[in-house]
Amino acid sequence: MRRSAEILILALCLLGTAWFAHPALAAPPQPVETPAVQAPDVRPPTVQTPSERPGGSSPNDSSVAVRISSDAPALSRTVLIVLLLTIGAVAPAILLLMTSFTRYVVVLSLARNGLGLQGIPPNQVLIGLALFMTFFTMGPVFSQVNEAALQPALEGRITTSTAIERGFAPLRTFMLEHVDPEDLRMFLDASDARPQGPSEVPASALVPAFVISELRRAFTIGFLVFLPFLVIDLVVSSVLMSLGMVMVPPVVISLPLKLLLFVLVDGWGLLVSSLVTSVTRG
Template sequence: MVYRPFRWLSLALLLSGLAWPTLALADLPGIPALTVTPGATEGTQEYSVTLQILALMTALTFLPAMLMMMTSFTRIIVVFAILRQALGLQATPSNQILLGLALFLSIFIMKPVLEEANRVGLQPYLQEQVTSLEAVELASRPFKAFMLAQTREDDLALFMRIADVQYDTPQDVSFWVLMPAFVTSELKTAFQIGFILFIPFLIIDMVVASVLMAMGMMMLSPIIISLPFKIMLFVLVDGWALVMGTLAASYGL
């Protein structure tokens, strides 16, 4: 059994041992969490690297939304989903394959925009020619030009009317107005392409259903019979190449 005085002494030694690292670190210079210094240009400010890293990590959480709102990803994945539904395939190709295919096709389509953003925004920042905020503004210009080129004037006017704002030129449009207008235009274009893709497969379903009804085989599902014919037609016309080529051509490539 440990006597009470020795027990208190042991506890005091333990607490003093835990306090030593804190006392030792107290004499070391700390890393400032937030440092704002005036920039070279009047009215500008530069932030510490710690704050820039924090802002970058926060921005990464918005990366999936930015991928859908600022690139060709939305149009591509919607067309692929409609195509799979038109073929009558519920899980083939799988969602992972469609997402991966849409992602890499989006990178292929967005390559000129990404290269331009790297040239005008990222490289000057890495060479310390511009500040971080200026680099973000410069890198956003190619994306803004791409989005404006793919956005319908009616959709842009709709969201300008909702936001109750007016702009002198399309280049002055805010990103908060341009993003929903761009996504609305992308969805509209994707459904138009999907409608055209759906027609030949719908005709096959109607022909097969009419033949089965004429033969009195009403208990047999027409989808089971028409599925091989739809797959054969899609393969014979090289459907995947046609769909991907059409999607790339819709962006002017």
């Protein structure tokens, strides 16, 4: 123990001698000067009064001059293109509402549902068939629109607004021939419009009244198409119940019978001819 203390004292003495022998170690560290960071010279914004503006204006002049950048024409063209694309996407649907397309596509869809075929024929086939039926029945109306509005507008003889007015006239006549007077009166009363003649009936009242009338006729025809299929379903269900075949789905028996009946009576031809006749003969 005594020897360890002597060794510790000797080590302390050697450490003190080495400390004082080197002044660089004994002197306290000098502070390091860091370069000063100068703040940027920020000048406050100056506001020119009307008297300090070039050209000199009166102190009472409180008008604000708005400068339109050179990007304004480009922005206007962009908005115009967007509007044209939107109108181009909506216009076909609006035009179809003014034709017999609504009646055709609804009746064909109801006939498919009555057969029990959810995806056959596909929607594309039904819509294509309805479109061609529309072009067939609306051919005279489209010819009048072409002669009265489209061709003169393409040749530059009339303006766009005049072409729209002339082109809507045959469509207005067609819709007035097939619209239900009660539906038209309802929309005229709602819009507080009092037209003095057929040519003054506003499109905002005529088009929805015509669509409702077409939907009513389409559902009426669809109900008549559904009746034979409903009878077959009831008969098949009653027979299966009487035979005790409760576990057999009725659609397994009724679907082939409905398809057979539809093919034997030439269902598609009869349905299409009836629809076309209902439009052409009013």
